[in-house]
Amino acid sequence: MLREKSKERIILGIDPGTAVMGYGLIKETGNKIELISLGVVKMTHLEDHFLKLQRIFERTSKLIEQYQPDCLALEAPFYGKNIQVMLKLGRAQGVAMAAGLAKGLPIFEYSPKKVKQSITGNGNATKEQVAAMLKQLLNFAETPEFLDATDGLGVAVCHSFQKISSSSSGKSYSGWESFVKDNQKRLK
Numbered sequence: 413m414l415r416e417k418s419k420e421r422i423i424l425g426i427d428p429g430t431a432v433m434g435y436g437l438i439k440e441t442g443n444k445i446e447l448i449s450l451g452v453v454k455m456t457h458l459e460d461h462f463l464k465l466q467r468i469f470e471r472t473s474k475l476i477e478q479y480q481p482d483c484l485a486l487e488a489p490f491y492g493k494n495i496q497v498m499l500k501l502g503r504a505q506g507v508a509m510a511a512g513l514a515k516g517l518p519i520f521e522y523s524p525k526k527v528k529q530s531i532t533g534n535g536n537a538t539k540e541q542v543a544a545m546l547k548q549l550l551n552f553a554e555t556p557e558f559l560d561a562t563d564g565l566g567v568a569v570c571h572s573f574q575k576i577s578s579s580s581s582g583k584s585y586s587g588w589e590s591f592v593k594d595n596q597k598r599l600k
Contacts, residue, residue: 422448424481424512425568426472427560428489428504430464431456433471434558436565437479438550440572447550448479450561461500465507472511484512485520485571487527487563522570527563530570542566 420441427434432455437448453471455464476484486508489501505521512519522530529535532545543562546569547553 421482422479423483423485423568423571424475424479424517425485425487425564425566425571426508427487427563427567428468428501428508429455429560430461430468430500430504432558432560433468433504433508434560434562434564435472435475436561436568437475437481438565438568438572445550445569445572447552447565450565452558452561452564461503465503468504468507469511472508473515476511476515476517481517483520483571484509484517485522485567487567488521488523490524520571520574522567527566527570530573531566539563 420439423438423440425436425438433453434450435453436450438445439448453467455467458464458467475481486505489498489505492498509519525535528537528542531537531542531549534541537545539559539562543559546562546565549569550565
């Protein structure tokens with residue numbers, strides 16, 4: 413589904429949550445990225461967890477229909493001590509994934525640490541540091557209502573950076589074994 417004319421693609425990034433879901437869309441043309449949209453889906457007014465999941469599915473589906481992204485990148489739930497929170501976040505992520513899969517999109521997942529590392533160079537960066545770097549990188553002035561919006565945008569940018577870094581080096585490897593296999597001449 414990659415746009416052929418100028419080798420561009422649209423990436424939808426989502427930071428799933430059951431109170432607020434953040435999202436960001438970027439257009440990637442070659443090694444350049446530009447902001448299309450970012451925002452949040454609020455669910456604090458909904459009491460029922462299943463209604464929140466329905467809203468995540470519906471809003472993700474509408475974003476996909478409106479912007480026609482080529483892929484969906486999601487932030488993975490972080491490991492915490494509260495198993496109930498993990499379960500709820502996992503469900504929110506699964507519902508967003510299902511919306512993307514229902515529309516035929518390839519799905520990619522990144523840990524919060526990977527997203528922060530890709531954007532700021534520091535896997536332990538704060539949400540504010542990620543937001544500041546994204547504002548500088550994508551040249552937007554307005555501050556989103558919630559940092560969840562820039563978290564969703566960060567996931568999209570992280571995914572773009574993975575493609576850019578793997579395409580510039582030519583080939584990616586799943587481990588030392590595959591590297592050694594493909595580079596026998598270099599090891600002699």
